[in-house]
Amino acid sequence: MEAEYIATFYTHYDAIVFSRQLKAAGVESQLMPVPRALSSSCGTCARFRCAKADIARFSLTGTEQLVRVTADGYEMIRDNRHS
């Protein structure tokens, strides 16, 4: 089943690279400012919709956080902030 995800990144460039990777896999994404609830940084995030199984296909290099958007907020999938 498909769900909505948000990936945050260390740099704007990492977000562009991730977005291109999604596009090559046929997944549309929208680059946008990181929601305040996810971070105090004012970087770029990618919002996209795909099946949970598809996440494993993507390289998550450069991602700071990967969350699933839920009805009442965000569910953490991957947290790389302490690296």
Place this chain on the structure above:
Amino acid sequence: MNSKKALFSAGAVIGLIAVALVWFGNPQNMGFCIACFIRDIAGAVGVHRAEAVQYIRPEIIGLVLGALLMALAGKEFQPRGGSAPMTRFILGVAVMIAALVFLGCPLRMVLRIAGGDLNAVVGLVGFIAGIAVGVVFLKRGYSLKRTYQMPTLDGLWLSAVQIALLVLLVAAPAFIFFSESGPGSMHAPLLLALAAGLIVGGLAQKTRLCMVGGIRDVILFKDWTLLMGFLGILVVALIGNIALHYFKVGFIGQPIAHVDGVWNFLSMTAVGLGSVMLGGCPLRQLILSGEGNADSAVTVVGYFVGAAIAHNFGLASAATAVAEDGTLSGGPSAAGKVATVIILVVLVIIAVANSKRQETVKEG
């Protein structure tokens, strides 16, 4: 409250505090100026000897510590660093020198516009142009690479320095310089200015308010959220200036400003471009430093050194003065003009050198 309303409200409070600080003694249209205030601190500790601009500004101390306290309260203090620190230092130097050619940081630019200073409108156009160029580089892969987790102490140094500065301000030992005339001698009472800084620092941490980020996000994502803070400051400071009779529309006779449009434009172009490359305006760098970002702290040190260079080498502009016979004096110096051009060239070189070769990607 949605994020746009939160940003506008935070901006409104900051605009109100900025006008109040002028009422209580700060120079006009200078309730806050990150560039001017860091320059004043550099003068106070003697790294430049421009006698009119020497004072340890409690607002700066408050901004950093307010952000630190808010970050600690929100469990958002994160000691981070390692993203091209020396390049950030150079960018900090460059942005500060350019800001002192204009005579103000982006925050003061907004406060100057709110006071009716049309020279700052020219600066704003240059600022937007600089940000637009920066966005082109971002789309072409400009990056100073990622940050890494650092030891806690590394994220606390700039805050510790602020406490040391506060001690020096209160103790006022003989080796600290305090202006007896000029802008440096004009200041709100210490506790009031410190409280103002603490409140604005906390608000700016909570909302991520950034003069550069607002315009960058509009150009890059068509997202107006951050710009709401900018607008909140402008609207409330404008109303406050009108109410207190500080508002005066025009180019000539504006407080601590010069009328040379070309250099107002170009210097703020450099500030806009350099700040996009740094990831935020001078206010934002102070706030990020409080949150534990050592790269931003290095940038602030760059501002400090840039201020000293600007005054020691005669790069900072002088405010336009009008003589009784109407002749104008002051404005940018020849050295300041040369420095602005060099800064623009250096910024482009840094941007190109840190850009990856790739196709431009369409955002949004």
